[in-house]
Amino acid sequence: MQTPPTQTLDVCDSSxxxxxxxxxxxxxxEHRMNALRTRMxxxxxxxxxxxxxxRVMRRDWNIVSSKLYVNALAQDYRQxxxxxMIEMTWQMDDTADQVxxxxxxxxxxxxxxxxxxxxxxxxxxxxxxLRSMVAMDEMYAKLICAEKAxxxxxxxxxxxxxxxxxxxxxxxxxxxxxQLRCTDExxxxxxx
Numbered sequence: 001m002q003t004p005p006t007q008t009l010d011v012c013d014s015s016x017x018x019x020x021x022x023x024x025x026x027x028x029x030e031h032r033m034n035a036l037r038t039r040m041x042x043x044x045x046x047x048x049x050x051x052x053x054x055r056v057m058r059r060d061w062n063i064v065s066s067k068l069y070v071n072a073l074a075q076d077y078r079q080x081x082x083x084x085m086i087e088m089t090w091q092m093d094d095t096a097d098q099v100x101x102x103x104x105x106x107x108x109x110x111x112x113x114x115x116x117x118x119x120x121x122x123x124x125x126x127x128x129x130l131r132s133m134v135a136m137d138e139m140y141a142k143l144i145c146a147e148k149a150x151x152x153x154x155x156x157x158x159x160x161x162x163x164x165x166x167x168x169x170x171x172x173x174x175x176x177x178x179q180l181r182c183t184d185e186x187x188x189x190x191x192x
Contacts, residue, residue: 042121044130047114050140054115057133060172061119065126068175072123077177084174085125085132088167092132092139095164099139102152107145129171136164 048054072078121127143157173180181189 042127043118044121045116045118046130046134047116048133048137049109049112049114050137050144051113051115053133053137053140054117056168057117057119058115061117064129064172064175065120065122067177068125069123071175071177072125078125081125081171081175084167084171085128088164088171089128089132091163091167092135095160096135096139098160099142102146104142104146104151107142107149109141109145111148112141112145125175132168136168139164 046057048057068081072081119130121130140161143152143160146152147154147157169180172178
């Protein structure tokens with residue numbers, strides 16, 4: 001099965017976005033995904049309404065997916081990745097329930113600029129990650145629109161989304177075998 005070629009557009013070019021309903025965005029680090037020889041590979045077209053979520057997906061999807069695939073080959077480390085994925089999924093579901101329970105009337109979403117991208121799913125964990133990011137996008141878009149309509153404050157939006165963002169950072173660090181360090185640790189390491 002051949003995948004259609006991806007059209008590359010500058011995500012900041014408003015003249016292009018005004019001309020079409022959705023901007024098709026090419027993900028970074030695609031060469032890493034093409035180098036993987038997986039038993040499972042699915043191409044999924046997904047549209048993100050919220051620009052911040054689309055930017056994260058564009059930046060992170062291919063690099064994290066490829067490193068996750070390689071790191072998950074070790075069964076014990078795969079369990080650590082799955083554990084962080086479960087935590088992130090739970091956090092996103094819990095926050096999504098809170099956002100759905102908020103008394104938002106019909107929100108104006110016409111000013112949002114959706115970004116469409118084709119992602120490659122190379123592992124069952126990446127499929128769960130994609131579902132979580134779609135849920136995050138829905139929450140983010142709703143909260144941004146509510147903030148713009150004056151229904152919530154920026155501070156409230158940040159407070160609601162912070163647990164999701166932190167659990168995503170933990171999942172990403174585990175999937176890529178990176179250590180999260182605080183500022184003090186980095187200063188000590190640099191002898192400053």
